[in-house]
Amino acid sequence: MNEIAAGAQAEPFVMLKTPQMPSALAVTRLMLARDLKLASRKASQLVQPLAFFAMVTTLFPLAVTPQLSQLRHIAPGVVWAAALLSSLLALEFLFRDDSQDGTLEQFALSGRSLTGLLAAKTAAHWLLTGLPLALMAPLAGVALGVPEAALPGLLASVTVGTVTLSLIGAVGAALTLGVRRAGALLSLLTLPLAIPVLIFGAHATQLAIAGRPYGAPLTLLAALAVFGITLSPLAAAAAVRINLE
Amino acid sequence: MAWTWFHRLASPPYIYRTAGRLTPWFAWPAALLIVAGLIGGLYLSPPDYQQGDGYRILYVHAPSAWLSLMVYTIMAVAGGIGLIWRMKVAHAVAASCAPIGASFTLATLITGSLWGKPMWGTYWQWDPRLTSELILFFLYLGYMGLRAAFDDVQRADRISAVLAVVGVINVPIIHYSVVWWNSLHQGPSVMYLGKPTMPPSMLVPLLMMFLGFTLFFGAVLMMRLRGEVLLRERTATWVREVVGT
Numbered sequence: 001m002n003e004i005a006a007g008a009q010a011e012p013f014v015m016l017k018t019p020q021m022p023s024a025l026a027v028t029r030l031m032l033a034r035d036l037k038l039a040s041r042k043a044s045q046l047v048q049p050l051a052f053f054a055m056v057t058t059l060f061p062l063a064v065t066p067q068l069s070q071l072r073h074i075a076p077g078v079v080w081a082a083a084l085l086s087s088l089l090a091l092e093f094l095f096r097d098d099s100q101d102g103t104l105e106q107f108a109l110s111g112r113s114l115t116g117l118l119a120a121k122t123a124a125h126w127l128l129t130g131l132p133l134a135l136m137a138p139l140a141g142v143a144l145g146v147p148e149a150a151l152p153g154l155l156a157s158v159t160v161g162t163v164t165l166s167l168i169g170a171v172g173a174a175l176t177l178g179v180r181r182a183g184a185l186l187s188l189l190t191l192p193l194a195i196p197v198l199i200f201g202a203h204a205t206q207l208a209i210a211g212r213p214y215g216a217p218l219t220l221l222a223a224l225a226v227f228g229i230t231l232s233p234l235a236a237a238a239a240v241r242i243n244l245e
Numbered sequence: 246m247a248w249t250w251f252h253r254l255a256s257p258p259y260i261y262r263t264a265g266r267l268t269p270w271f272a273w274p275a276a277l278l279i280v281a282g283l284i285g286g287l288y289l290s291p292p293d294y295q296q297g298d299g300y301r302i303l304y305v306h307a308p309s310a311w312l313s314l315m316v317y318t319i320m321a322v323a324g325g326i327g328l329i330w331r332m333k334v335a336h337a338v339a340a341s342c343a344p345i346g347a348s349f350t351l352a353t354l355i356t357g358s359l360w361g362k363p364m365w366g367t368y369w370q371w372d373p374r375l376t377s378e379l380i381l382f383f384l385y386l387g388y389m390g391l392r393a394a395f396d397d398v399q400r401a402d403r404i405s406a407v408l409a410v411v412g413v414i415n416v417p418i419i420h421y422s423v424v425w426w427n428s429l430h431q432g433p434s435v436m437y438l439g440k441p442t443m444p445p446s447m448l449v450p451l452l453m454m455f456l457g458f459t460l461f462f463g464a465v466l467m468m469r470l471r472g473e474v475l476l477r478e479r480t481a482t483w484v485r486e487v488v489g490t
Contacts, residue, residue, distance in 0.1 A: 182394070185394055199426040242400060243400070
């Protein structure tokens with residue numbers, strides 16, 4: 001299940017023989033495979049945020065109006081706010097199990113760059129929560145009266161935006177690793193940082209619905225994602241190290 | 246030898262004494278400048294040709310807004326210094342900054358919405374500056390919440406320092422995304438401080454208020470820092486001598 005951690009535990013001196021260390025790419029692949037396999041055994045954890053996303057989107061037609069022509073106007077906001085909230089829900093099990101059974105400690109002691117390991121973990125988290133959410137978004141869009149021509153734009157913006165949401169969430173989850181019942185605190189920490197994603201994502205969706213080019217906000221979303229990929233694993237690794245001390 | 250002043254900064258009793266000695270040097274000029282600035286701003290300066298007397302809240306609002314941002318920056322820099330050089334006093338400075346900065350942010354929001362009622366006809370407008378100030382307030386709340394979530398002071402210090410650094414990198418991104426968001430939705434609101442030339446009778450009291458508020462922050466910071474140092478060193482013998490128990 002866990003070749004990196006097991007190797008470091010059994011034979012700490014393996015670290016010295018640098019030629020035998022797996023390459024960073026191989027470690028990333030191992031980490032992705034491990035996290036995907038672990039998640040496949042707890043499928044309900046993956047389904048719950050998606051069900052939550054669908055549930056929140058259902059609340060708006062019930063609360064506001066069932067008329068698609070009116071729902072279309074609030075659709076970008078509804079989809080994005082729901083995506084933000086359900087990505088928050090999914091954060092809870094990003095590091096929790098690994099920190100409880102000590103795997104995270106082994107990662108920190110493995111001699112590999114913790115930043116790289118956490119980046120791989122965040123990538124796995126996005127594959128498991130962000131990507132399914134992005135695939136669900138057009139469905140929610142159709143239900144809210146988004147025209148078919150706008151669905152690619154909605155899919156693209158949520159796909160790119162959830163990358164940044166996962167990265168911001170990884171920092172938040174790492175910061176609150178040692179806090180019990182961190183739910184409300186986690187949302188207070190991550191939601192303000194996620195506001196630019198919400199603004200550009202919802203704007204791209206609005207433009208797509210209006211039938212106008214949405215390249216500009218989509219590019220800004222991608223820029224945020226690149227910025228997050230560069231810096232957020234560093235911050236997450238720093239926070240994990242402090243929490244493990 | 247030239248660096249002894251720097252090393253002395255790491256000594257809590259030295260900081261306690263120095264902060265106590267510095268407090269009046271901040272407090273008295275602050276009191277004089279604020280009183281003079283208020284007299285100048287509220288009585289001597291002429292009413293604005295457009296806003297009448299309503300603009301006078303500017304003399305409290307603008308310095309608060311400036312400090313709300315400056316205090317966050319100081320907090321992040323102090324946190325960064327504490328992380329890098331493991332300087333406990335820097336963490337004490339960061340911890341003392343947070344409630345002061347949050348208070349200035351709240352003061353900015355309240356004075357801003359009081360000004361908005363006669364000018365915009367509503368207490369709250371989703372104006373970019375008001376909105377990003379509100380988000381800044383949430384950032385302060387998150388920082389204080391994270392700090393309070395840990396019992397271990399040292400862990401709270403270092404974890405919240407990571408958050409402050411992450412936050413200070415994000416503040417400009419959030420600010421500009423909010424500005425961009427609103428400029429897309431509606432035309433520019435009433436320009437605040439928009440007139441390029443202010444008559445000296447308005448400008449001089451405003452500058453006095455800026456300087457006065459900044460010095461006032463210095464005084465409050467020194468007082469809070471003393472309390473923070475006493476709290477953290479409560480088991481040390483020098484504290485018992487100072488407190489006299």
